[in-house]
Amino acid sequence: MMDFSQIIPALPLLWDDLKLTLQLLVLGVLGGVVLGTLLALMRLSKSKLLSNIAATYVNYFRSIPLLLVITWFYFAAPFVLRAITGQDTPVGAFASCLVAFIMFEAAYFCEIVRAGIQAIPKGQMGAAQALGMTYSETMRLIILPQAFRKMTPLLLQQSIILFQDTSLVYTVGLMDLLNSARSRGDILGRPHEFLIAAGLVYFVISFIASRGVKRLQKRLAT
Numbered sequence: 001m002m003d004f005s006q007i008i009p010a011l012p013l014l015w016d017d018l019k020l021t022l023q024l025l026v027l028g029v030l031g032g033v034v035l036g037t038l039l040a041l042m043r044l045s046k047s048k049l050l051s052n053i054a055a056t057y058v059n060y061f062r063s064i065p066l067l068l069v070i071t072w073f074y075f076a077a078p079f080v081l082r083a084i085t086g087q088d089t090p091v092g093a094f095a096s097c098l099v100a101f102i103m104f105e106a107a108y109f110c111e112i113v114r115a116g117i118q119a120i121p122k123g124q125m126g127a128a129q130a131l132g133m134t135y136s137e138t139m140r141l142i143i144l145p146q147a148f149r150k151m152t153p154l155l156l157q158q159s160i161i162l163f164q165d166t167s168l169v170y171t172v173g174l175m176d177l178l179n180s181a182r183s184r185g186d187i188l189g190r191p192h193e194f195l196i197a198a199g200l201v202y203f204v205i206s207f208i209a210s211r212g213v214k215r216l217q218k219r220l221a222t
Helices: 007-043 048-061 064-083 093-118 121-131 135-172 177-188 193-220
Strands: none
Touching: 007 048, 007 093, 007 135, 007 177, 048 093, 064 093, 064 121, 064 135, 093 135, 121 135, 135 177, 135 193, 177 193
16 A cells, blocks of 8 residues: 655655755756857858757767767766866766757757747848948847747756756756656565655646746747
8 A cells, every 4th residue: 555654744855855856957058048049049140060069969969869978978978078077077977968958959949049039020130230230249138039039938848858858867867856766666675655645746846837938928929
């Protein structure tokens, strides 16, 4: 018979691990949006070299699983740093997972940002240039603010997906919410109860966030 009584005393510890999950999410989204925006501008650049580099990056990371990216950074990054610096540079699980999330999600955020920029009428770019504004000023002050407003729901939806994908950090031993629930459940002999509780947390957060995104979409549409 299921017994969830052991979960209540473990809530403070699970909350600490949930905060680590949310920290990974927030930093991963912020870094991914910044890098994704740069990649989007490169893809839209008139320079074929920059456009091809960005396109290759996006196509590569969208063609491989996130689990592979996480394990690659965790196991391969120390060897790469050793080859560059000549010294053993330890790379922790948190840092390697964060870099993996940023680089992987940047490929998806890039396409979202690119679509948002292309949705802005081209006449606005011409009007800004006619007023003497540079390309960077036009992008920073006119195009990107409007584009981000249009693509905010898609960015949030991708963030929800990333929140669910943070559970993959168990492969490198990082104690996020899911890994912590599994570990504590095994110790207390109640693995199913703890995994069910963790699943409910993921469901509730994702469901509330999804409902919020739908409301935002309706609000922006009007």
